[in-house]
Amino acid sequence: MSTDALPPVVDTATWRRELDALRVREKAATRELDAIAAQRRRLPMVELPDYTLEGEDGPVRLVDVFGDRRQLIVYHHMWSPGKEWQCGGCTGFTAQFTRLAFLEAYDARFVIVTQGAIGEALAYRRRVGNRMTWYSTADSPFGADLGAPEGGGFAVNVLLRDGERVYRTWHTDGRGTEQLSQTFPLIDLLPYGRQEEWQDSPEGWPQSPTYERWLDSKDIAALYGPGGEEA
Template structure:
């Protein structure tokens, strides 16, 4: 969104809303249109933040062409780009010390598996974890993932550089660019427990897990004590 663009006030746009639903009260419609104005402002703020995210100078060059293990053998970090110039890489919590993968990482990646075919039209997409590749592939088969490409950071060099210097079992999202043969770090999710607001779990903005975004639309919201699980008890 260009800075020179003059935008109609959100309240004026909301006043043009013609949506109505059966048996709604005038109080509901008034409150809904007020909410619509805030949603319009949120959309605009998301656009402003996205523009700021694209604006910083070049990030640091990647110090090593890290070796990773794929289902076909050893590959190098640069291989993950394929024919693309941007790489999105998610580091999942599934280190060798874990009996099972993180349920929240699994929920996110299940959503990403569905859209990976679309994303790959624009960017390269990879998932890494510290467990051996055989363990990652077994879980991929268990969950029925079809489109995610998993890699084991067996040596942990990538993880210690871009996820946790202490090699902690924690999630991370990093984005890298390749321009004129040089690979640089572009962006990482840097919100953490230290930046969380009172009463909230640490979360990014916007949230990259669509499950939470859908729940934010509901009257129950995210809730204070609900978290994804790997398996659920059948309700009927």
């Protein structure tokens, strides 16, 4: 990044006044997110068939993917068969989640599914240093039925188990996945933000094409894979 652009310098009282004005909008957004979450908790659900996925130890029924938990978050990782490096966005997104045991207190689990064959998927998981649990839907209609068909995009689904029955309670894709991200909330706090051309920024702020600053899969592997700086 190279820029001479800076926010205006003001006295403390002026800065506090501007921050307080912004805080009004931030609190309103927080209350709106609370209201959205309340509406999400009131969504109806739809029962799912008895899908069979492929895990590291072989075939596994969808109901058993929950383990002893009742709630399941599923990230559908984009997949291109035979490619050494898969979707950089999916690889970077899922690389954030390294400590998921806290979900146990909420009776929940978070896993990845992909249309890739399980052997290929697990090899990629190791290559990029991913720490989540992976399953393959290559021989199941599960991915296609839940909004992530072969050759399609990424998605998030939330499922609920009631005994032997499994229900789909929520789904999102595209930018809807940002609410699960650690990266963008941190980057959006920075004075220069994401530095992407589509963003509303002051004149002279550094801006570049969307995705240009994102880490690609090779970068992720170099950081988190075997022998990586943060492995």
